[in-house]
Amino acid sequence: xxxxxxxxxxxxxxxxxxxxxxxxxxxxxxxxxxxxxxxxxxxxxxxxxxxxxxxxxxxxxxxxxxxxxxxxxxxxxxxxxxxxxxxxxxxxxxxxxxxxxxxxxxxxxxxxxxxxxxxxxxxxxxxxxxxxxxxxxxxxxxxxxxxxxxxxxxxxxxxxxxxxxxxxxxxxxxxxxxxxxxxxxxxxxxxxxxxxxxxxxxxxxxxxxxxxxxxxxxxxxxxxxxxxxxxxxxxxxxxxxxxxxxxxxxxx
Amino acid sequence: xxxxxxxxxxxxxxxxxxxxxxxxxxxxxxxxxxxxxxxxxxxxxxxxxxxxxxxxxxxxxxxxxxxxxxxxxxxxxxxxxxxxxxxxxxxxxxxxxxxxxxxxxxxxxxxxxxxxxxxxxxxxxxxxxxxxxxxxxxxxxxxxxxxxxxxxxxxxxxxxxxxxxxxxxxxxxxxxxxxxxxxxxxxxxxxxxxxxxxxxxxxxxxxxxxxxxxxxxxxxxxxxxxxxxxxxxxxxxxxxxxxxxxxxxxxxxxxxxxxxxxxxxxxxxxxxxxxxxxxxxxxxxxxxxxxxxxxxxxxxxxxxxxxxxxxxxxxxxxxxxxxxxxxxxxxxxxxxxxxxxxxxxxxxxxxxxxxxxxxxxxxxxxxxxxxxxxxxxxxxxxxxxxxxxxxxxxxxxxxxxxx
Ligand SMILES: Nc1ncnc2c1ncn2[C@@H]1O[C@H](COP(=O)(O)OP(=O)(O)O)[C@@H](O)[C@H]1O
Ligand SMILES: [Mg+2]
Numbered sequence: 001x002x003x004x005x006x007x008x009x010x011x012x013x014x015x016x017x018x019x020x021x022x023x024x025x026x027x028x029x030x031x032x033x034x035x036x037x038x039x040x041x042x043x044x045x046x047x048x049x050x051x052x053x054x055x056x057x058x059x060x061x062x063x064x065x066x067x068x069x070x071x072x073x074x075x076x077x078x079x080x081x082x083x084x085x086x087x088x089x090x091x092x093x094x095x096x097x098x099x100x101x102x103x104x105x106x107x108x109x110x111x112x113x114x115x116x117x118x119x120x121x122x123x124x125x126x127x128x129x130x131x132x133x134x135x136x137x138x139x140x141x142x143x144x145x146x147x148x149x150x151x152x153x154x155x156x157x158x159x160x161x162x163x164x165x166x167x168x169x170x171x172x173x174x175x176x177x178x179x180x181x182x183x184x185x186x187x188x189x190x191x192x193x194x195x196x197x198x199x200x201x202x203x204x205x206x207x208x209x210x211x212x213x214x215x216x217x218x219x220x221x222x223x224x225x226x227x228x229x230x231x232x233x234x235x236x237x238x239x240x241x242x243x244x245x246x247x248x249x250x251x252x
Numbered sequence: 253x254x255x256x257x258x259x260x261x262x263x264x265x266x267x268x269x270x271x272x273x274x275x276x277x278x279x280x281x282x283x284x285x286x287x288x289x290x291x292x293x294x295x296x297x298x299x300x301x302x303x304x305x306x307x308x309x310x311x312x313x314x315x316x317x318x319x320x321x322x323x324x325x326x327x328x329x330x331x332x333x334x335x336x337x338x339x340x341x342x343x344x345x346x347x348x349x350x351x352x353x354x355x356x357x358x359x360x361x362x363x364x365x366x367x368x369x370x371x372x373x374x375x376x377x378x379x380x381x382x383x384x385x386x387x388x389x390x391x392x393x394x395x396x397x398x399x400x401x402x403x404x405x406x407x408x409x410x411x412x413x414x415x416x417x418x419x420x421x422x423x424x425x426x427x428x429x430x431x432x433x434x435x436x437x438x439x440x441x442x443x444x445x446x447x448x449x450x451x452x453x454x455x456x457x458x459x460x461x462x463x464x465x466x467x468x469x470x471x472x473x474x475x476x477x478x479x480x481x482x483x484x485x486x487x488x489x490x491x492x493x494x495x496x497x498x499x500x501x502x503x504x505x506x507x508x509x510x511x512x513x514x515x516x517x518x519x520x521x522x523x524x525x526x527x528x529x530x531x532x533x534x535x536x537x538x539x540x541x542x543x544x545x546x547x548x549x550x551x552x553x554x555x556x557x558x559x560x561x562x563x564x565x566x567x568x569x570x571x572x573x574x575x576x577x578x579x580x581x582x583x584x585x586x587x588x589x590x591x592x593x594x595x596x597x598x599x600x601x602x603x604x605x606x607x608x609x610x611x612x613x614x615x616x617x618x619x620x621x622x623x624x625x626x627x628x629x630x631x632x633x634x635x636x637x638x639x640x641x642x643x644x645x646x647x648x649x650x651x652x653x654x655x
Contacts, residue, residue: 050490076492088490092483093476101480104473105492113501115474118255122473161491 001064003028003201004049004169009058011044011225018044019055020225026169026218031195031202033212036222042205043085045222046171049203050082051075062169073110079168081161083175085205087154089161091147095138098146098157099129102165132164135190152179156187163194172204176211188214213237260467267463267550271456274298275448282443286576289568292561295435295449296520300560302455303516306462308540308552310509313466314502315538316547317475319482323378323534324365324385328358328507330392330529332514334399337406337524344416345408345425347432347454347519351512358511359504361388366503370496373485385534392526405525425519427454432520451520458516462509463553469505470549478502479547510537539605543612545619554620559605566601 002025011019018041026032034042047053049060051072060067067075081102090098103125108114120126133139136156141149146157155175162170176184188211194200206212212219212233219236221228229239236242256264270277279293292298307329315321335357336350343349369380392400400406408414417423425432432451439446469475480488481495488495518524527533536559544555574590574597581589596604616622 071494072489073492073494076490082490084490088484088487090480090483090487093479097476097480100473101476101488101493102491104477108473110492110494111497113474115469115472115501115505116255117473118257118468118471119473119476120257161487165492 002026003063004203005059005061006045006049007059007061009045009048009055009060011041011048011053011055018225019048022058022222022225022227024220024227024230026201026203028201029199030217031191031204031215033216033219034203034205034222035207035212035219036228040222041225042222043173044225046082046173046203046205049075049171050080076105076165076167077110080171081163081165081167081169082171083155083158083162083173085173085177087151087158089146089154089158091145093146094143095133095146095149095157096129096142099132099160099164100125102161103129106165128164132160135163135193136160137186152183155179156183159187159190166198166200168199168201170200170202172202172206174205174207176206176208184208184211187211191215254464255468256471260471263549264464264467268460271302271460272453274301274456275446275452279444279446283440283445284443289573290565292565293447295433295447295452297560297564298449298452299455299516299520300564301557302452302459303513303520304537304540304556304560305553306455306459306516307510307513307537308544308556309459309462309466310506310513311537312506312541312546312548312552313469313478313509314506315541316552317470317478317482318499318502320370320373320499320503321378321538322369322381322503322506323531323538324369324381324383324388325506325510325537326529326531326533327365327385327388328362328510329514329517329533330388330524330526331358331361332511332516333518333524333528334392334406335511336515336518337408337522340408340414340425340518340522341406341412342415344414344418344421345423345522346416346421347425347427347515351515351519354511354515354518355508356511358514359508362504362507362511363500366500366507370499370503382531382534385529386531389526389529389531392529400524400526403526405523407523425451425522430454455516455520458512462512463549467549474498474501482547539609543609543619545621548619548621551619551621558620562601562605562608566597566604567599569597571598 004024004026006022006024009019009022010017022045034045036042044053048055049067051067051070051074054068062078062080065078067078090101100119107125130139130142133142136159138153138156138160141153146154149157155178159172159175176187179187191202192215195202204212204215216233218230219233220230221236221242228241229236231239254261275293275298278298279291281287281291307325311322311325332354335354336347339350339353365381365384369377369384372380393403422429422431430450432454435447435449437448477488477493477498481498485495514528517528540555540559541552542555543558544553545551571590571594574593575586578586578589594600612619618625
């Protein structure tokens with residue numbers, strides 16, 4: 001049994017079958033990549049995992065518990081954090097505040113009326129937030145407004161916000177899209193480092209095959225809302241169906 | 253100090269000083285001079301500055317931080333006033349009974365109204381709060397007459413029980429014998445006349461406490477969460493935070509501030525009327541907050557002061573006053589000038605305020621606080637240009653070889 005079990009999930013948008021009978025099992029402490037052409041339904045699948053969408057049929061189990069019908073904040077508190085395809089950050093807040101908020105959410109739960117404490121006095125959380133900013137190489141920008149940063153920086157910030165929560169399952173939707181080559185490599189190194197340091201499961205959607213083959217231990221290929229194959233990276237590379245449906249397209 | 257860093261402590265001390273010195277600062281013109289009518293240092297108006305300052309500070313915790321625009325906060329103002337007057341009628345004129353009750357009842361109403369209204373956001377939230385406030389107004393005006401005394405307004409009658417009223421106790425609102433409408437010091441210095449009023453200082457001290465509380469909330473993790481809601485509610489939810497109790501807490505807190513302000517209004521003048529709950533009063537606090545600068549600490553207070561000043565000072569300038577102003581001009585031109593200025597003063601003060609509000613929204617989206625910051629920056633730049641030019645040049649010389 002994997003930590004994440006998706007069984008028979010269907011999702012229609014009007015006449016469009018975005019997901020058709022999706023089965024997916026992600027083993028604990030592995031990096032599982034989901035690849036597939038644009039419009040294959042990858043983001044829709046993640047939306048069904050975090051409570052943004054409810055599948056028409058099927059079940060989604062995380063660590064033996066169903067996530068269906070739970071609110072997004074409840075699912076996050078179960079230990080699932082998500083990096084979105086378009087960066088979702090607190091644009092009006094500083095970089096440091098952006099990372100402090102998930103620290104509070106992790107420690108205090110989904111609500112706490114801490115109206116008389118002062119943010120800088122939370123030494124432990126401040127240290128934790130600073131450490132993650134050092135890890136993603138953003139400590140110099142700590143007092144900058146998040147909205148004023150480049151797209152690549154916003155993605156790294158969002159990743160830091162998710163990582164600082166020490167989630168059990170990290171969902172990454174095209175985390176390196178729009179990043180410079182150097183930042184992409186830093187991101188790969190960062191994810192590897194996190195993986196080596198502690199127990200974490202990752203599901204990563206990615207178009208950049210360099211990233212996929214550097215990180216993934218299992219790969220699922222999704223096409224038109226249905227899983228085509230699931231296998232190890234070595235086998236996927238040579239798979240004729242994959243070459244045809246996706247890799248050929250990506251390289252060509 | 254007091255859980256604040258040194259910068260905020262300094263800020264708070266300045267605010268305390270300005271509040272306590274208001275009777276002097278707002279009385280810059282000598283009695284009998286043509287400008288004396290612009291003096292604002294009389295008790296009635298100063299009390300309003302402090303009370304509406306409290307109202308706006310509380311409103312800003314909801315609107316300034318979370319971005320949820322309530323159009324119904326006047327309902328809580330009215331509830332606060334009714335609570336205080338009821339305590340006069342039942343117990344006695346000491347405001348110590350009514351004010352806590354005002355905070356509690358308005359908090360309970362805010363909890364109920366907020367619980368329902370916060371199911372929606374944006375314009376739908378605004379409309380829901382407006383609907384609730386208008387319902388409250390209608391109830392107070394007619395249906396609940398036994399509780400509110402309808403259109404006459406709630407007041408104390410001789411026949412009222414007032415069970416705690418002692419034989420020597422004052423028969424107007426007081427705080428343990430300190431009578432609100434009395435002045436404790438009326439010094440005159442030359443032609444300048446100052447009034448130190450009990451009621452104003454009572455309101456001022458509460459306003460300082462209210463400001464301090466809001467400062468703490470702004471700097472707290474809770475305040476940061478409220479700003480996060482305004483910035484990106486989706487990210488908030490996917491970060492494991494439930495935005496609903498946060499917005500509800502902000503709504504209740506701001507409702508309690510409004511209730512306190514309403515209670516203070518009745519503490520200065522023992523009357524409570526339904527019109528206090530009307531939508532125009534709800535709109536006024538929105539104007540105050542935006543005019544001063546939503547989301548800033550001092551802005552709402554400035555906005556409240558500005559609007560109350562206009563309402564009370566500009567509205568008093570009638571044609572007679574205008575004729576004395578333009579008296580030095582030839583008659584034809586004098587009449588012409590009076591005709592031109594006439595629509596903007598006296599009863600037309602709303603027009604001036606409206607134009608001012610439009611100018612601020614268009615040119616200063618950050619409100620009067622932004623104006624202050626811009627002016628401050630201008631001065632600082634001038635300083636740098638003159639005094640620091642030398643130092644800057646030296647720095648540049650030092651930097652060049654490294655590049
Ligand atoms: N909320 C939605 N409403 C309607 N159609 C949607 C919605 N979300 C996604 N789709 C459609 O579902 C299909 C799969 O989209 P998506 O999951 O975003 O693809 P991918 O992430 O693999 O590129 C696309 O055709 C897209 O247009
Ligand atoms: Mg996508």
